[in-house]
Amino acid sequence: MDESVILARHVAATRFEALPAEAVRAAELSLLDALGVMFAATGLAEACLPFSNLARASGGHRHSVLLDSGVRVPATAAALANGALAHAVDFEDTHDGAVLHPNASVIPAAMAVSGMLAGASGKDLLTAIAVGADVVCRLGLALKVNPHDKGWYHPPMLGAFGAAAAAASMLRLTQEQVVAAFSLAMSQSVLTSQFESDAASSIRAVRDGFAAQAGVVAALLARDGVNGFAQPFEGSAGWFAMYADGQFDGDCIRHALGERFEGAYVGYKLWPSCRGTYPFIEAALRLREEGVSPERVAQIELTASPLTEMLCEPFEQKQRPATAIDAKFSIPFTTAAALITGQVGLDTFATERLNDSRLLSLTKKMSYRIDTSRDFKAALTGTVRVVAMDGGTSSVTVERPRGSVESPMTETELREKFYDCCSYHAVPMTRPEAQRIANTVLNVRWLDKLEPLWECLTRAQ
Template identity: 45%
Template sequence: MSISKQLAAHASGTHFDDLPAQAVAAVKRSLLDALGVTLAAGTLGQASRAFVETARSSGQGPSRVIGFGFGAAPSLAALANGAMSHALDYEDTHDAALVHPHGIALPAALAVAQAVGGITGAQFIAALAVGADISCRLGLAMADDDTRRGWTMRPLLGTYGAAAAVGKLLGLDEARMVQAFALAFNQATCSSGFLSSPNSHMREIRDAFGAQAAVIAAQLAARGVNAYDQPIEGAHGLYAMYAGGRYDAAQLTSGLGRVFEGANVSFKAWPSCRGTHSFIEAALSLREEAPVAPASIARIDAVVSPTFRILCEPLAQKRSPQTANDAKFSVPFSTAIALVHGRLSLADYLPPALGDPEVLAMAQRVHCEVCNDWNFDDSLRGILKLTLHDGRVWVREISRPLGDVRHPMSEAALLSKFMDCVRYAATPIAPERARRIAAGIATLERAPDLSALDV
């Protein structure tokens, strides 16, 4: 059986009762996290509002645009919600696979589930579990550097997983699921050109197109539309077209149906690029434990991995970012926030905060060094050295920042993050209702419907 067929059979044939308890718990954590992050983006996203208004202009439909109180056609609701899901770069991440497995899957799956109706909580959990698993496996199998070829693969890999989740909710069998993969593949891509375009919104809204593509692909596959049979491993499939034909097939099928990679995601404790988190954690711990007063710091040295040198270059720009996205992808600025304020939240990346004179002054003291001896497994590693005016030196090394699967956030911390995100929802949500939503997600597998997700 081809790899495409094996993954399609996995998606169509896996049911809630097949899921390990760990996988169920992981889906619920990711669902709470993704919903909160999407709600916050309703007011904090820079370009996502244009997608919301595009969905609104299409007329009413059965699928809710998260946080805005109206419904739209499934594909347009998925488009709008997908534009918000990654807008703050605050959602979960599979660090080894380099994908955000729920950023596309949740907007697409929720839109279709609400349109279909009658979907139970258990069915929805199963759909998200297989969708995330497939996205992560596709990323783990990548044996080539996508950025070297000019692509950003995360949205494309996520589109396959989202198509699996949507196809499952639509009841596609193995053969139709393969076609859903192929039809999604033909609609989705993402150039890395936005990385060198300071005014681009693509980093924020890139998951919108994958979510819409997944919905349309699964709907067309359900109606008998065919593309081709090997959209993953074929001569014109994913790896041939985007990775020079190089991939690790074992990563795609090993433990399939037993190991669900969505259970191995990391969560973001802070609303910035994961590559900044070791330095944020080091700064917070030194500030608290040393303790180090901000005014006493003369120089700050950060040792970063080759993977995340982009978070330090060009240094002048990273010390004084002009946009929220630039700030979130800056080791100097994010470290300075932590050292000056002793905490870091969504508010610290809002436009007024970018001009904070104390933070900007602290960021000027940050110097970065790339350790070329570190390999990919060391990507998130960071060393922070503070040299004080009196000559004392404090050093903190973080190998796995808070939120990593081996250094997890507590359930209380995830709930606190959700509650903070809800504060920024476009349609105000009272704290009591937010807690009810969280409680509904915690018991979603017992729910006869998805009313807990009606926000």
């Protein structure tokens, strides 16, 4: 069937009044969470600064707010710079079924375009977020094979379509224009997994900036009459054909479209590392609670899924990561941190912690294996088996770690996470400042115009 037209119709037709209550609240919570995570990145992720510098040097209309400084820049520049922040500390929301981060590109794109529209309301912004996240998740759910097997890193590639959908929603594009925007986004967004073998690469951190910008550029060009091509998703040389051997389930795209918004089923992160590390962190914390002492450990065996093999390879690199973002993508490092310290926080990945002798001595005792019987979407299953020096063994398997829909963060926990992230901003915020922003964001649906939100974000700098 014509999935491209079906999704485009969905984007063009959806208005706030059609959103179920859970989708509205999820959009607000995701906006709060995304802002906090991006705020933290301004003070912790050096790789993002060149994107902000580039944005400030851009000429043109000063519409959209940069989250590191409060400076206003053109929408496309804001999407790139703020989008680069979205994944930089790897703390943003996830959709476990689709195995991606739907809002990492959607929210920077929606914010960027809404900043250029004087009449945009809070309801418009939330609708754009809900629709954009829904598109990303449905495309991810539809995959039957893993593009990573052929060297493609697809989460931000799909994110570009969500960014295009969010921008198109804000701009009130027609169905035909949305199809064009999807095709134009596809023309700009590709990411090879080659960066995974380069510990010094910045791409892992900033990747969603490119996706967010691609979506905004695509929607603006489509609005102004640029036509791309038909069937960008299902065509004989469409996205699924090129990156997934044509193996996709159209029912996942069409089922309950307009009724069930997948953005309402995201999980929020308790720990600032790749979601694939979560089963291992939680297993290590349980082992610690059961009395396993790091000093008494002789060996640790990690059992991962095919998708999370990337968090173990190359293993020597993962045992001794050279950068914060590589450590966040390391099952050995995060497991050791949890077992030794009983927590994994933003400070866990500080430069000095990467050389912590206690952590590194424990990662040296680790080995891993991949359970090939698990589907690539079974990423959130992991086992940590410890052999003590006296020969005793302990093992914990985690299948649905904290942060999932089945075991979610509470709103109170989410607020506390936001306040903590704000304290890591390049210009650290006080708790009252962070509370004021949180209250504005969680009531954004009542804003007839978004200027109070932008002023709130600007004054916080």
